[in-house]
Amino acid sequence: MTVVTPTSPVGQACDHEVLAVVLQIRSGVLSALLWWRAFAPDAGRWALPGGGLRPDESLRDSIRRQLAEKVDVRELTHLEQLDSRGEPDRVPGRRVVATGYLGLVPAGADPGLPGDTAWHSSDRLPRMAFDHEDLVRAGIQRLRSKLSYTNLGFALAQPGFTMSELAGYYRSALGHEVDATNLQRILLRRGQIEPTGDTVRPGRGGGRPAAVYRFRTRVLEVTDEFAVLHPPRRSPEHRIPPPVPSLSTERVPDAGPGH
Amino acid sequence: MTVVTPTSPVGQACDHEVLAVVLQIRSGVLSALLWWRAFAPDAGRWALPGGGLRPDESLRDSIRRQLAEKVDVRELTHLEQLDSRGEPDRVPGRRVVATGYLGLVPAGADPGLPGDTAWHSSDRLPRMAFDHEDLVRAGIQRLRSKLSYTNLGFALAQPGFTMSELAGYYRSALGHEVDATNLQRILLRRGQIEPTGDTVRPGRGGGRPAAVYRFRTRVLEVTDEFAVLHPPRRSPEHRIPPPVPSLSTERVPDAGPGH
DNA sequence: CCAAAAGTGTTACCAATACACCCATGT
DNA sequence: ACATGGGTGTATTGGTAACACTTTTGG
Numbered sequence: 127m128t129v130v131t132p133t134s135p136v137g138q139a140c141d142h143e144v145l146a147v148v149l150q151i152r153s154g155v156l157s158a159l160l161w162w163r164a165f166a167p168d169a170g171r172w173a174l175p176g177g178g179l180r181p182d183e184s185l186r187d188s189i190r191r192q193l194a195e196k197v198d199v200r201e202l203t204h205l206e207q208l209d210s211r212g213e214p215d216r217v218p219g220r221r222v223v224a225t226g227y228l229g230l231v232p233a234g235a236d237p238g239l240p241g242d243t244a245w246h247s248s249d250r251l252p253r254m255a256f257d258h259e260d261l262v263r264a265g266i267q268r269l270r271s272k273l274s275y276t277n278l279g280f281a282l283a284q285p286g287f288t289m290s291e292l293a294g295y296y297r298s299a300l301g302h303e304v305d306a307t308n309l310q311r312i313l314l315r316r317g318q319i320e321p322t323g324d325t326v327r328p329g330r331g332g333g334r335p336a337a338v339y340r341f342r343t344r345v346l347e348v349t350d351e352f353a354v355l356h357p358p359r360r361s362p363e364h365r366i367p368p369p370v371p372s373l374s375t376e377r378v379p380d381a382g383p384g385h
Numbered sequence: 386m387t388v389v390t391p392t393s394p395v396g397q398a399c400d401h402e403v404l405a406v407v408l409q410i411r412s413g414v415l416s417a418l419l420w421w422r423a424f425a426p427d428a429g430r431w432a433l434p435g436g437g438l439r440p441d442e443s444l445r446d447s448i449r450r451q452l453a454e455k456v457d458v459r460e461l462t463h464l465e466q467l468d469s470r471g472e473p474d475r476v477p478g479r480r481v482v483a484t485g486y487l488g489l490v491p492a493g494a495d496p497g498l499p500g501d502t503a504w505h506s507s508d509r510l511p512r513m514a515f516d517h518e519d520l521v522r523a524g525i526q527r528l529r530s531k532l533s534y535t536n537l538g539f540a541l542a543q544p545g546f547t548m549s550e551l552a553g554y555y556r557s558a559l560g561h562e563v564d565a566t567n568l569q570r571i572l573l574r575r576g577q578i579e580p581t582g583d584t585v586r587p588g589r590g591g592g593r594p595a596a597v598y599r600f601r602t603r604v605l606e607v608t609d610e611f612a613v614l615h616p617p618r619r620s621p622e623h624r625i626p627p628p629v630p631s632l633s634t635e636r637v638p639d640a641g642p643g644h
Numbered sequence: 645c646c647a648a649a650a651g652t653g654t655t656a657c658c659a660a661t662a663c664a665c666c667c668a669t670g671t
Numbered sequence: 672a673c674a675t676g677g678g679t680g681t682a683t684t685g686g687t688a689a690c691a692c693t694t695t696t697g698g
Contacts, residue, residue, distance in 0.1 A: 306677085306678090307677090307679085328675080335676095
């Protein structure tokens with residue numbers, strides 16, 4: 127049965143916790159914000175920020191509240207739900223269902239952190255508590271996927287950036303080479319970014335001054351609907367005719383079950 | 386930091402429910418399995434199958450158990466998590482966090498249903514309880530997306546099928562025209578399907594006998610990684626060199642927080 | 645022999661990659 | 672001048688949509 131161990135935070139109605147995988151590109155390394163557990167269970171391991179859901183808050187409100195203890199929430203440029211884990215033994219000694227979130231902080235920001243909290247390179251994760259490492263990997267995977275078909279890059283970059291900076295963020299997040307030239311054209315074509323008109327002075331050694339760009343919106347949008355099984359281009363009204371009900375042997379009642 | 390107040394109710398641990406959006410193509414119509422609520426709250430509206438999470442089962446086990454009451458679970462060809470909803474007022478009178486699942490049943494199957502349960506056309510949904518309609522739409526959206534870049538078609542089709550049947554399933558699920566000819570080549574190229582060698586006798590009116598195909602695996606696989614921001618083709622080892630730590634001003638400790 | 649349905653071959657199109665080349669600046 | 676980094680132009684590639692055409696059956 128469910129044993130209540132004194133790890134549960136404040137007066138909870140139910141054992142539901144909310145966890146966040148907070149990612150940021152720090153000096154060219156995709157990093158995750160982790161928190162060091164001083165107490166059992168899993169003392170000495172690193173855990174995701176988060177905690178119990180309060181009776182009067184939504185999941186999203188909850189994770190924002192709990193993140194506020196770790197990092198300045200105003201720095202969070204994106205927050206979306208990952209998935210929920212409910213294995214009975216995922217946390218020893220007590221039954222907790224966890225809902226994971228992915229949070230993103232733009233490059234360059236450097237929020238102050240509590241002493242037990244630190245950024246960890248995503249490809250050299252420390253020993254982590256419970257099933258948290260798995261959630262981190264899910265978060266990274268989600269980020270990588272969405273960079274490809276949405277404008278999620280806005281959440282990794284500061285408001286104004288040069289194309290080589292942006293390509294660097296994509297490189298770090300995706301883990302492979304990204305050509306700044308082609309990235310520029312892809313994002314321009316899709317209407318994700320636009321030049322601000324400003325330029326940036328070249329560093330020592332010279333070089334042409336780089337144009338400054340910004341994302342047109344800093345809210346998630348899908349800009350590349352899946353490349354295959356598109357609706358046909360030719361006849362825009364390729365609507366599927368509603369099938370003849372008389373031929374149907376279906377049982378699709380619209381009212382109550384009067385059978 | 387963490388306050389210790391073991392107020393969480395023991396035993397019937399938490400108000401967590403699991404819901405399933407079960408979809409099937411029935412006579413060319415993408416349909417959802419719904420259940421008629423006889424009692425308050427929201428009596429007379431249609432709801433998703435599901436129910437409370439038991440203390441000793443995982444989320445996935447729970448939804449399988451609860452679906453077994455509505456539909457022969459052996460018919461379920463696919464089951465994946467959608468998302469969780471935790472707004473405090475999503476169900477009047479009590480606080481319940483819900484985790485939604487997407488379940489798929491292959492065309493042709495016609496499991497017996499309890500009297501209060503029926504299939505409903507997905508584009509003419511009845512008045513639904515709580516936030517369930519929103520979950521249905523999320524499920525449909527998920528299905529449509531994954532048809533494009535995974536082999537999820539296996540879950541909509543019976544084990545053996547002709548290309549025109551399969552194109553029909555895709556048409557119904559996606560809501561737009563799908564060319565059987567091109568679908569065949571796409572799925573063959575991706576290695577999703579293969580001919581069984583059998584053919585099917587043409588109906589009255591003749592026609593060339595159709596070849597029977599099957600999906601090579603009936604487990605979800607991603608067959609079309611996102612079309613853009615691929616790793617470069619040329620040099621397979623375009624690995625990003627690990628950044629020099631000495632130049633880094635980072636604080637990415639590998640051990641406990643000794644700061 | 646004709647109609648119907650399935651399958652094949654071919655073309656056109658579009659978007660992304662690769663890469664050579666041009667531009668603007670610091671030393 | 673020339674090295675350095677940014678930006679533009681362009682050829683190539685690859686995969687899908689579109690569609691005409693061939694194949695195989697029933698009447």
